[in-house]
Amino acid sequence: MAEVELRRISKMYGSQKVVNEVSTRILPGEFFVLVGPSGCGKSTTLRMIAGLEEISTGELLIGGKPMNQVPPSGRNISMVFQNYALYPHLTVKDNILFGLQVRKVDKAEQGKRLERVAEMLGIAHLLQRKPKELSGGQRQRVALGRAIVSQHPICLMDEPLSNLDAKLRGHMRTEIRRLQQELGITMIYVTHDQVEAMTMADRMMVLRDGEVQQVGKPLDVYNHPANLFVAEFTGAPPMNTVPAIWLADQAGIELAGQRFLPLPMFHGIKDQTPVVLGLRPESLQPALEGQSMDASCQLPVTVQGVEILGSETIVEFTVGDKLWKAKWNGQWHCKRGETMHVRFDPAQLNVFDGETGKNLAVTTN
Amino acid sequence: MGELRAKWKVNMYAWLLLLPSLIFLLLFTFYPVIQTFILSFHQADLGSPEPFFNGIDNYKQMVEDEVFWKVLTNNIWFAIGTVPTSVALALAMALFANKAIRGKSFIRTAYFYPTVVPMIAVANIWLFIYTPEYGALSHVMEWFGKGDMNWLGDQKNVMWAMIFMVIWKEAGYFMIFYLAGLQNISQELYESASMEGASSWTVFRRITFPLLMPTTMFVSIIAFTNSFKLVDHLVIMTKGGPDNASNLLLYYIYETAFSFWDQGMASALTIVMVVLLLLVAAFQFFGMDKKIHYN
Numbered sequence: 001m002a003e004v005e006l007r008r009i010s011k012m013y014g015s016q017k018v019v020n021e022v023s024t025r026i027l028p029g030e031f032f033v034l035v036g037p038s039g040c041g042k043s044t045t046l047r048m049i050a051g052l053e054e055i056s057t058g059e060l061l062i063g064g065k066p067m068n069q070v071p072p073s074g075r076n077i078s079m080v081f082q083n084y085a086l087y088p089h090l091t092v093k094d095n096i097l098f099g100l101q102v103r104k105v106d107k108a109e110q111g112k113r114l115e116r117v118a119e120m121l122g123i124a125h126l127l128q129r130k131p132k133e134l135s136g137g138q139r140q141r142v143a144l145g146r147a148i149v150s151q152h153p154i155c156l157m158d159e160p161l162s163n164l165d166a167k168l169r170g171h172m173r174t175e176i177r178r179l180q181q182e183l184g185i186t187m188i189y190v191t192h193d194q195v196e197a198m199t200m201a202d203r204m205m206v207l208r209d210g211e212v213q214q215v216g217k218p219l220d221v222y223n224h225p226a227n228l229f230v231a232e233f234t235g236a237p238p239m240n241t242v243p244a245i246w247l248a249d250q251a252g253i254e255l256a257g258q259r260f261l262p263l264p265m266f267h268g269i270k271d272q273t274p275v276v277l278g279l280r281p282e283s284l285q286p287a288l289e290g291q292s293m294d295a296s297c298q299l300p301v302t303v304q305g306v307e308i309l310g311s312e313t314i315v316e317f318t319v320g321d322k323l324w325k326a327k328w329n330g331q332w333h334c335k336r337g338e339t340m341h342v343r344f345d346p347a348q349l350n351v352f353d354g355e356t357g358k359n360l361a362v363t364t365n
Numbered sequence: 366m367g368e369l370r371a372k373w374k375v376n377m378y379a380w381l382l383l384l385p386s387l388i389f390l391l392l393f394t395f396y397p398v399i400q401t402f403i404l405s406f407h408q409a410d411l412g413s414p415e416p417f418f419n420g421i422d423n424y425k426q427m428v429e430d431e432v433f434w435k436v437l438t439n440n441i442w443f444a445i446g447t448v449p450t451s452v453a454l455a456l457a458m459a460l461f462a463n464k465a466i467r468g469k470s471f472i473r474t475a476y477f478y479p480t481v482v483p484m485i486a487v488a489n490i491w492l493f494i495y496t497p498e499y500g501a502l503s504h505v506m507e508w509f510g511k512g513d514m515n516w517l518g519d520q521k522n523v524m525w526a527m528i529f530m531v532i533w534k535e536a537g538y539f540m541i542f543y544l545a546g547l548q549n550i551s552q553e554l555y556e557s558a559s560m561e562g563a564s565s566w567t568v569f570r571r572i573t574f575p576l577l578m579p580t581t582m583f584v585s586i587i588a589f590t591n592s593f594k595l596v597d598h599l600v601i602m603t604k605g606g607p608d609n610a611s612n613l614l615l616y617y618i619y620e621t622a623f624s625f626w627d628q629g630m631a632s633a634l635t636i637v638m639v640v641l642l643l644l645v646a647a648f649q650f651f652g653m654d655k656k657i658h659y660n
Contacts, residue, residue, distance in 0.1 A: 052556050073562025085553035089575045089658035098571075099561035130658075150561075 002028045002153035002186045009058035011044050019044050020210040031187045035197040036207035046190045050079050078147035079156040084139050086131040093127040096145045117145045137168045154186045194234050206230050228357035231278045239278045240324040246273040255320050274354030283348040284326035287341035303338045405632035423633035435609050436617040444592040446528035454536040459543030480538040488601035491530045520610040539584045546580035578657040614638050
């Protein structure tokens, strides 16, 4: 079956290592997203899976067979490129059928597949047009059609939505996800946009500087980031962090020498360890007067800025020397300089090692 | 009223911007063309102190002139011999120079080098190569035990010798256009084709060549006009001989005008050549243009 396995795959350009020993196993029918900031090696990894880039060290298996020496066309893979790679001189129809023509698929079969794909993507009325006569979204669909028509069990996508406007991007996200589920294909999808990763993936792999940071289900990654980088990379706005000192004797934390915060939860951390506290913006809620304080911690803060977005409000304030953001539902008319209390559930707090950035509460995988 | 004035103002502005180049065009292109056209209906040779109108006599004489037909057929063979070969060779060289991993710039320079050399120098170099007995080519022929050949002195060989030289001279120039064209083709297209497992011949036939068509079109028009325009080598090498075997239309016009001093006839010949070039360019442009994909 269409299982893709990466075994300690690395890519070197000269002496520079751009992908470092990436290992993972992508299951058949899975939507797997490679995500990370630009230059993290995610595209290179994808291109190594495609066979467009040579694998420096490590082993790639598709369906259990080693693929390192197999040319791209022998890997049972189709690919959607960032700029779609549509042949500008061919019609939509010829673009979609190019691969089938090259592989000398029977004419009648070609027609059948074309019809099905065109219907599935709603591009039947565009078949005689040239790519330059299409809008961005239509081109995207044609590129998808070309990948689907080959009926390969694995599809690779390299930032396919980055050339579309925000509204269309949201639309195509759901459409690609729907197609993948309908066809039951294995999808390996590269993006720098954590929102795409969160919304589309069955599992995601976060990469940074060619190293795997975390692999897991989007919500697991979101709720239990393996390290500080993943914590700050996921979520919009990202996770709030602040350096602090762990005081084991008092079972709590000292924030930049100013404030003591009792934290009953974490055990097994040495006294006086420098740590970094992390808290999602939506975990910080306003503490209303008269509310009981049990099981939640409170922080007095001074409002630095307010963004009212209509359905939610983002309130900014400093904790220690860091600017924090809290996301509250509804419209909150706070004023700059106003003092208020915010509360949070200690269970939602993440504590990271101050030196290595590793999450002290979770172990990876 | 105001609208008309505004329009006039805009137009005036455009004309003023065009004026400098227009003056030169009028003076050195349009005026001589019209003068040539008028002169072609006059007798203007050394025998007539003032040019006088003689209707289509020049054209009549031309049709009866054996040399004219000889020169015209020569030129057509010259075009057939040089245009497709030099264009195809240019494409092949560009593909190779683009793919080459080592010595890319050396290969490009080597291919482009004949273009940089002036035609007069090229003619002199090849004059030496083609020289019987002690020429370079004769030496090579001797090694292979072949007899000596007088390339430029033989009516059968002289045209081939010229065609070969011009291909050598021109292909590198056309290669530059193809190289630029190749670099305009997105690498993603080739990667996409390789995902499908297309052979390199399929990739060339279905992707590279069609996408280079605008370049091919442009280059072949240039090559064709060059085959009528390039006559410098004749001055050095053969002067059109032996017995007009290597003579070309433009050189014949030059001879008629400035050796025989028959300016009326030379004008008529010029008009014929211009019309011929226009016809071919029009065919290439309107006939083939529709089939070409432009980005």
